[in-house]
Amino acid sequence: MVVYPENAEQVIRDVCPDADFVVILRGKRAYLAMHVDPQRDIYPAVNRLYVDMSDIEYNTAQDAYDEVARFIVSRLGKMKHREDTPEVREALYRSKPRRDAFR
Numbered sequence: 001m002v003v004y005p006e007n008a009e010q011v012i013r014d015v016c017p018d019a020d021f022v023v024i025l026r027g028k029r030a031y032l033a034m035h036v037d038p039q040r041d042i043y044p045a046v047n048r049l050y051v052d053m054s055d056i057e058y059n060t061a062q063d064a065y066d067e068v069a070r071f072i073v074s075r076l077g078k079m080k081h082r083e084d085t086p087e088v089r090e091a092l093y094r095s096k097p098r099r100d101a102f103r
Helices: 008-015 053-057 062-082 086-094
Strands: 022-026 048-052
Touching (some): 008 022, 022 053, 048 053, 048 062
């Protein structure tokens, strides 16, 4: 399966239609062959994020981790309005993005 910005919406709809958020892992050096417009092709403009496997391997994907954490916190914030319980408040408190959260 090949996923790139131009076909991502269709592939996501076919493969995981109920997903709230999608992280697309790209092979090493795949970014050289793919143009991703940050204003149009990634979160918060859409519900997906592209992460290079080499960035994960060399621990340089902190920005991607922060974006995923922001998305999760935004979803938990919406839950809070629907169900304001001690458990939800605790989850919100514990889920605040921290720079060291993914190390």
